[in-house]
Amino acid sequence: MPDTPAHSEPSRWQRIRQSDLALSFLASKVTVAAAFVAVVMIAASVGAALIAPHNPYDMAAIDIFDSMLPPVWEDGGERRFLLGTDSIGRDILSTILYGSRMSIFIGLTSVALSLVIGVTLGLIAGYRGGLLDSIIMRLAEVQLALPTILVALLINGILRAVAPPTMVNDVAVLVLILSIGLSNWVQFARAVRASTMVERGQEYVLAVRLIGIGPMAIMFRHILPNVMGPIMVIATLNLSGAILTEATLSFLGVGVPSTRPSLGTLINVGTDYLFSGAWWITIFPGAALALLVLTVNLVGDWLRDALNPTLG
Amino acid sequence: MIRYVSGRLTQSLLVMFIVAAVAFALFGFVGDPIRQMITEDASQAEIDRLREIMGLNDSVPVQFWRYISGAVQGDFGVSYHHKRPVGTLIAERLPATFELAGLSVLLSVVIGIPLGVYTGLHRHGRLARGLMAASLVGVSIPTFLLGILLIYLFSVILGWLPSFGRGETVAVLGGFWTTGFLTTSGLRSLILPSITLALFQTTMVMRLVRAEMLDVMRADYIKFARARGLGTRTVHFRHALKNTLMPVVTVIGLQLGSVIAFAIITESVFQWPGMGRLFLQSIQQVDIPVMSAYLIMIAFFFVVINLITDLAYYSIDPRLRAGALKGNAHA
Numbered sequence: 001m002p003d004t005p006a007h008s009e010p011s012r013w014q015r016i017r018q019s020d021l022a023l024s025f026l027a028s029k030v031t032v033a034a035a036f037v038a039v040v041m042i043a044a045s046v047g048a049a050l051i052a053p054h055n056p057y058d059m060a061a062i063d064i065f066d067s068m069l070p071p072v073w074e075d076g077g078e079r080r081f082l083l084g085t086d087s088i089g090r091d092i093l094s095t096i097l098y099g100s101r102m103s104i105f106i107g108l109t110s111v112a113l114s115l116v117i118g119v120t121l122g123l124i125a126g127y128r129g130g131l132l133d134s135i136i137m138r139l140a141e142v143q144l145a146l147p148t149i150l151v152a153l154l155i156n157g158i159l160r161a162v163a164p165p166t167m168v169n170d171v172a173v174l175v176l177i178l179s180i181g182l183s184n185w186v187q188f189a190r191a192v193r194a195s196t197m198v199e200r201g202q203e204y205v206l207a208v209r210l211i212g213i214g215p216m217a218i219m220f221r222h223i224l225p226n227v228m229g230p231i232m233v234i235a236t237l238n239l240s241g242a243i244l245t246e247a248t249l250s251f252l253g254v255g256v257p258s259t260r261p262s263l264g265t266l267i268n269v270g271t272d273y274l275f276s277g278a279w280w281i282t283i284f285p286g287a288a289l290a291l292l293v294l295t296v297n298l299v300g301d302w303l304r305d306a307l308n309p310t311l312g
Numbered sequence: 313m314i315r316y317v318s319g320r321l322t323q324s325l326l327v328m329f330i331v332a333a334v335a336f337a338l339f340g341f342v343g344d345p346i347r348q349m350i351t352e353d354a355s356q357a358e359i360d361r362l363r364e365i366m367g368l369n370d371s372v373p374v375q376f377w378r379y380i381s382g383a384v385q386g387d388f389g390v391s392y393h394h395k396r397p398v399g400t401l402i403a404e405r406l407p408a409t410f411e412l413a414g415l416s417v418l419l420s421v422v423i424g425i426p427l428g429v430y431t432g433l434h435r436h437g438r439l440a441r442g443l444m445a446a447s448l449v450g451v452s453i454p455t456f457l458l459g460i461l462l463i464y465l466f467s468v469i470l471g472w473l474p475s476f477g478r479g480e481t482v483a484v485l486g487g488f489w490t491t492g493f494l495t496t497s498g499l500r501s502l503i504l505p506s507i508t509l510a511l512f513q514t515t516m517v518m519r520l521v522r523a524e525m526l527d528v529m530r531a532d533y534i535k536f537a538r539a540r541g542l543g544t545r546t547v548h549f550r551h552a553l554k555n556t557l558m559p560v561v562t563v564i565g566l567q568l569g570s571v572i573a574f575a576i577i578t579e580s581v582f583q584w585p586g587m588g589r590l591f592l593q594s595i596q597q598v599d600i601p602v603m604s605a606y607l608i609m610i611a612f613f614f615v616v617i618n619l620i621t622d623l624a625y626y627s628i629d630p631r632l633r634a635g636a637l638k639g640n641a642h643a
Contacts, residue, residue, distance in 0.1 A: 294452035
């Protein structure tokens with residue numbers, strides 16, 4: 001770096017810039033572009049309340065006479081609604097921003113849930129071994145044999161059957177997070193178990209055992225920090241999957257209700273108007289979803305290659 | 313050999329037993345089956361009588377045994393919503409799902425393997441790179457979105473192909489099976505759903521064959537085949553491709569189950585009258601008997617496919633027979 005002072009200690013920012021990870025990131029133009037798009041989309045959806053030109057949840061602000069307006073560049077489009085409006089006059093751009101917020105929120109929380117479950121079970125299975133290990137891993141195998149979407153649908157169906165019928169819409173988000181989170185823990189558990197079994201034999205573990213520290217503290221305070229590397233890669237790769245699963249469940253009509261829609265709900269509602277030529281109600285949320293998933297996928301792929309060259 | 317086969321069989325039976333237990337627990341304990349069947353003004357005596365008729369007063373093991381022995385004979389109870397036997401409902405919808413899934417797997421093999429070979433051999437070529445990028449986009453487009461795009465393009469704008477249903481079907485095999493392969497409208501109706509369902513599998517087969525080709529082409533025996541002066545064509549197809557096909561066959565076998573599961577989404581987009589749509593409606597309507605039956609059916613497909621794949625592997629790969637391998641055949 002020409003602008004780096006030769007004598008002083010490198011600052012933290014410079015050390016980050018000089019790290020292998022940062023160099024590999026900056027060398028891949030596609031990843032930089034994908035990360036940029038993903039960050040912009042996530043930031044825009046988090047700040048939806050500030051950025052969105054309209055509030056799609058505010059029923060008083062919606063005018064039914066504005067319904068089914070095409071995007072601004074088509075005949076009949078209005079400048080107030082850049083990407084057009086839906087059947088009840090909501091601005092499509094605003095519903096996409098609020099919808100992405102819902103999709104990303106459910107995606108992140110369900111990945112976090114899978115991570116907590118998977119890491120805990122993986123640590124226990126790897127550290128304890130024996131019967132507990134066999135039970136957890138058999139369970140993982142059975143679940144891994146079934147596709148995520150099917151497991152999520154089943155858990156969703158069971159939770160719906162248990163919840164009182166009047167409350168189904170209120171708990172829909174919670175049901176979604178639980179069903180996606182519970183169907184994705186296996187990958188985390190397997191990775192953590194494998195690295196825990198290696199760490200268990202290390203001298204530092206023996207040392208902390210000798211000074212009388214309990215198994216829980218050993219697992220979570222001493223082994224966990226050493227097995228976190230692959231977990232972050234799996235979490236990133238799973239995020240796009242979780243967002244997709246959420247969208248699919250909502251599209252299938254067992255996700256979030258249309259009053260507080262996610263991207264999947266918007267696409268589902270929009271398909272009813274496809275045949276009348278109002279393509280923008282479906283296509284724009286669909287494009288937003290595909291772009292979000294693609295960019296998160298690209299970043300995840302790069303992270304996997306950069307942190308673990310053997311996986312290629 | 314016998315030990316291996318019987319070990320795998322025991323494992324499969326155990327999985328089926330666990331799934332049946334889950335399905336039974338759903339069937340018996342989630343929601344009160346009586347409340348789903350009676351009217352508001354039923355008296356307590358009527359409810360008690362119904363409980364007795366349905367055997368809900370028996371002990372749990374007795375009920376479980378009755379559920380399993382019924383399920384083995386195709387009796388999964390009566391749907392709450394349709395008021396018809398679940399076995400009949402599924403049998404009516406089985407052909408639709410199987411024809412769709414079968415055609416999709418065929419498509420993904422016919423398209424995916426040649427593309428995989430090509431991208432594997434011309435790793436740095438422009439077209440191969442373009443194909444790889446396209447496959448990543450293909451994986452990122454959700455199945456249902458692809459279906460919607462296809463409907464919009466080919467049904468709404470161009471008006472070439474139907475957007476929903478199976479078209480006209482013909483009953484064959486003594487009315488047991490209805491097929492859409494024998495009529496023009498049936499075939500036309502199959503095109504869009506099968507492409508939708510096949511896309512994900514196609515990209516997966518392509519990536520897998522590519523990775524295997526890259527691996528195999530580095531192997532010593534390929535170098536020796538070249539050194540022996542064999543033609544490029546022979547080396548690529550007779551020596552390289554043949555050795556990549558083993559894992560590909562396994563994965564395609566294992567994917568067959570996922571295709572049936574992914575058909576839920578495709579069937580929903582195209583209003584395809586298959587099992588997946590029945591299952592989805594049963595979730596929306598909390599129709600527990602249908603849910604349980606579907607769960608058992610899908611688990612059964614998975615177990616049978618897994619078993620066949622494992623046994624096929626065992627008979628194809630001599631290394632498995634020689635080694636002291638325990639249980640798991642995925643070496």
